[in-house]
Amino acid sequence: MxxxxxxxxxxxxxxxxxxxxxxxxxxxxxxxxxxxxxxxxxxxxxxxxxxxxxxxxxxxxxxxxxxxxxxxxxxxxxxxxxxxxxxxxxxxxxxxxGAKAGELDEVTVVAETTQVEVRLDKKIYNVGKDLTTSGGTVSDALGNVPSVTVDIDGAISLRGNENVRILINGKPSSVAGFGDQDVFQQLPADAIESVEVITSPSARYDAEGSAGIINIILKREKTLGFNGSLRGTLGDPKNTGAFADLNLRTDKFNIFTSLGYTDRTRPGNAFSDTQYLDPDDDDFSRVIEDREYDRNGQNYNINAGVEYFIDDMSSITASFFGRLGDDRDVTTNLNDRFVLDSTNTEIFDSNTIRIEDELEEDERFQYAINYEKRFDKENRDHKLTADLQYSNSDETKTAIINEDQLSPVDSVVAFQDVLETEFRESFLVQADYVLPFGDAQFEAGFRGDYSDQNQRFLVDRLVEGEVTPNADISSDFDFQQNITAVYTQYGDKVGKFSYLLGLRYEQTQLIGTTTPLFPDDVSSPDLLDDLDFDKNFGGFFPTVNLVYELGDDENVTLGYNRRINRPRSWFLNPFPSQSSRVNVFQGNPNLNPSFASAFDLGYLKRWEKLTLTSSVYFQRETDAFERIRRDSGRRTEGDNIQIIENIPINLATEERYGAEVGVLYNPTKWLRTNLSFNYFRFESEGDFEGTPFGATNESYFGRFSSNIILPWKIQWQTNAFYRGPRENAQTKTDPIASVDMGLSKDFLKDDNLTVSLNVRDLFNSRRRDQFTVAPTFIDDSSFQWRVRQVTATVVYRFNQQKRDQRRGGDEDYGDGEFGAQ
Incomplete structure (x- = not known):
């Protein structure tokens, strides 16, 4: 030297x-x-x-x-x-x-449907061009991404596994609802730039999520000057929205903002037929519930920030995210109740109507500062980044629940006045250093993620004509999650062989404190024992990603990583929340985290008009989560109906393996197609309170997307989805098939005006049908979160072209040569 x-x-x-x-x-x-x-x-x-x-x-x-x-x-x-x-x-x-369509180290398929880039450790789907999700929500956009499924009630899965970690711009965020996925059914899909599906995460990522990671990248324009777009939506059922994306880029500043307002109605329905085995003489033998959901919500969103370029080698960015929600949900539940007569014949006894009128006010805010320092003008990847982020959410729900008997006599069965408040805040501190030299790259970093959540549940009920607090439900639950992590990784390329080796250490503390609001009136005081917990656990999480280039257009990849699945607060809160008087969800404070080891072997081959991606994978998870239904041992007041509770438990082990294949075929300029198929099978074993809950299940899902350019440059996109039947220890789920369709046409000079029309769930078939067999009951149920949706969207762009201009500028969320995030 x-x-x-x-x-x-x-x-x-x-x-x-x-x-x-x-x-x-x-x-x-x-x-x-x-x-x-x-x-x-x-x-x-x-x-x-x-x-x-x-x-x-x-x-x-x-x-x-x-x-x-x-x-x-x-x-x-x-x-x-x-x-x-x-x-x-x-x-x-x-x-x-001049631009080109692809590079040797990645695959880019350019189309008006979802674009795909294949990297060493992830696939990137540029969903911003998906016609069928225009005017939709983030959940709608994720539902069109290969390997990802969104359940009827909004639960997001990766390769059929719900234990998936969701990040925003590479970091946990209040945008993602602190792990609560309901927010994705409110945020507009048009705010998304791309979605990264990471099935073999490198060490820079959180170890959370045994299935892998879904990283949502929000839009942020980098073009010089003042530019932007205005969007408006109108739909049936009501789906009204107005959005503005504005950006000002100068030599010293980049100012960006996205504003949005939505007013949506989301009608849905559910059905449940529960038959109780060996009922007592005074018990109902059967209860049929028929529900109608009328959900209305207004939401305001803002995502704004400014980046200041200190010099050619460093910059600092301050950003703010805010969301205000005002929702009203009305659920009408009709109940028919039956008994057995002296000849053991089922006869009608009575029916009731239960109306739940819920008002919800939701505020979410996030403040972030990012500093970036580059050390080498000739190698922009040699850099240090530091992030500081504070997030909070404040949610208040008030609900009036009336249940009246309609026949044989008109009378009040139950009354509840529910007040639920929840405040959550989190602090995130992160630093990452990347040092490339030649084809090699070294990286190290630190992340601290500390959050605190307080939830109060106060329920007043009608007892003998008087409204009194329900001590068995009313409670305060305080939950803290503190995670401290450090990592390092090293990658290099030797000839046709590339590798990325990493090691991450995470220390986790979970603290829960449950305080009944009326402890002296709890019906079973012994249930108050052992509600509090303080769980501490740490561990190393190694990652290995390998790739061998068989040719310029062909390679084989192999990935290994160890993951953790931490129980969320609602899985730990021991006091029940209720969707009906007879079916409740209750957390389990004794739930422990699960750990998984996963292997992924992939193959990629490109031809002139066709790209093939495929992989086989295996995962073994210990203390895997399972949700079971059981007799709670409690009865409803007044009519003495058995209450069934749904609780999460730890099983002994779960082994999951499967295979997926994706085909991108673009035979002509006017036709582009995308086909993906995923098959998986899992075997679980374990018992709870002496009852075995092990099961063997296999299922599959596939989706097909086509984009056709019709005369007059009208674009027609069709997305079809099919998921096969599923089964766990207690429940069989029928297959689901659905079709989405969209049309789009550009107008004005330079195609600055775009008008599109799409239909979500064209045949109104996106419905979950299940059959459950438990020791004391059997249940046949059906659930449809949202009926068919038709939406029209108009987009006007100024000072920017329709085509994507963000071609690898310095907007980098930790990608790098080896795809390390």
Whole structure:
């Protein structure tokens, strides 16, 4: 190193300056961080090189001689100038680069349907171009991503496994609802830039989520000048929305904001037929519930920030996210109740109507500061990033629940006045350092994620004509989750072989304190014992990602990672929440985290018009979560109906394996297709309170998407989805099939105005039908979260083209050469 430091002093050869400017050939805007290399004619080695600044300008020094010049930029064709001679200071002027469809280290399929990029450890789906989700929600957009399924009630799964970690821009966020997935049914899909599906996460990611990670990247324009878009939606059932995306980029600042307002109605329905085995003489033998959901919500969203470029090598960004929600949900539940007569024949006894009128006010805010320092002008990946983030949410629900008997006499069965409040806040501190050298890369980092949640549940009920508190339900639950993590990883490429090895350590503390609001009136005081917990656990989480290039368009990948699945607060809260008087969900404070080891073997092959991606995977999880239904041992007041509770438990082990395949086929310019299929099977074993709950189940799901360009440049997109039957220890679920369809047409000069029409669930078939067999009852149920939705959307863009302009600028959420996040 000392000798190298003195080399400039002893080098007296005269050098000349080579300058120029690199721009996008189609957009005429400068390309920042384009690379310029001067190579030796004899052996092809790089003599000198550099990168362009924010104005696309470069400057390098060269001795007198003849060189081969190469100008490169991500996703663009390489510009070559062979046998270029320099003998004086030379300005090459403006160099124009044209875009290309793909690169050797990734696959990019450009279409108006979802674009796909295949990286070493993940697949990136640019869902912003999906016609069928225009005017929809984040849940709608995720439901069209291969490997991902969104259940009828909004639960998100990856390869059929619900234990998935969801991040926003690479970090946990209040946008993601602190793990609560309900928020994704409120946020607009148009806010999403891309979705990263990470089935073999590297060490930089959280170890949370045994199925893997879904990372949602929000839109953020990087084009110079003032630009943006305005969008409006109108739908049936009511789906009204207005959105604005605005961006101002100068040499020193990048100011961005997204504003949105929605007013939606989401009608749904459910049905349940429960038959009780061996009922007592005064018990109901059967209860049929028929529910109608009328959900109405208004939401305001803002995502804004400013990035200040301190100099060419460093910047600081401050951002803010806010969401205000005002919802009203009315649930009408008709109950028919039956008894057995003296001949053991089932006869009608009575019917009731239960109306739950719930008002919800929801506020979520997030404040973040990001600092980025680059150390090498010629290698922008050598950098240090630091993040500080504070998030909070404040939610208040009030509900009046009336249940009246309609026949044989008109009378009041039950009355409840429910007040539920929840306040959550979290602090995130993170730092990451990346050091590339040659084809290798070293990385290390720290993350601290600390959150606190308080939930109060106060229920007043009608007892003998008087409204009194329900001590068995009313409670305060305080939950803290503290996670501290450090990691390091190293990757390199040797010939056709690349590897990324990492190790992460996470220390977790889960603290829960349950305080009954009326402890002296609890019907079973012994149930108050052992409600509080303080769980501490730590562990190492190794990751391995390997890739071998069989050719320029063919490779094989192998991944291994160890994961953890921590129980969420609602899985630990021991006091029951109720969707009906006879079916309740109750948390389990004795629930422990589960740990999983996962292997993934993938294969990629590209042809001119077809791309094939495939993988087989295996996962073994200990203390896996399972939700079971059982007799609670409690009865409803007044009519003495058996209460069935749904609780989470730890099973001994679960082994899951499967295979998936994806085919992108674009035979002509007017037809593009995307087909994916996923098969999985799992075997679980274990028991709870002496009852075995092990099961063997296999299922599959597939989706097909096609984009057709009709005459007059009308685009027609169709998405079809099918999920096969499923089964666990108690419940069989029937298959589900659905179809979404969208049409789109561009207008005005440069296609600045786009009008689209789409239908979600064209045949109104997205419904979950289940059959449950338990020791004391059997249940036949059906649930439809939302009926068919028709939406029209109008988008107007100003000072920006329709095509995506973010081609590998410095908007980087930790990707890097090895796909490390």
């Amino acid at each position: 000392i000798i190298l430091a003195f080399l400039p002093i002893v080098g007296f050869a005269q050098k000349y300056e080579l300058t120029g400017k690199v721009i996008d050939d189609s957009m005429d805007f400068p390309l920042e961080y384009a690379s310029i290399s001067a190579k030796s004619i004899e052996d092809g080695s790089v003599v000198n090189g550099g990168v362009t600044n924010r104005d696309g300008v470069f400057s390098i020094k060269l001795e007198k001689g003849t060189y081969n010049l190469e100008i490169e930029y991500i996703s663009f064709e390489v510009k070559r100038m062979n046998n270029f001679t320099i003998d004086k200071d030379t300005n090459l002027g403006t160099i124009r680069l």
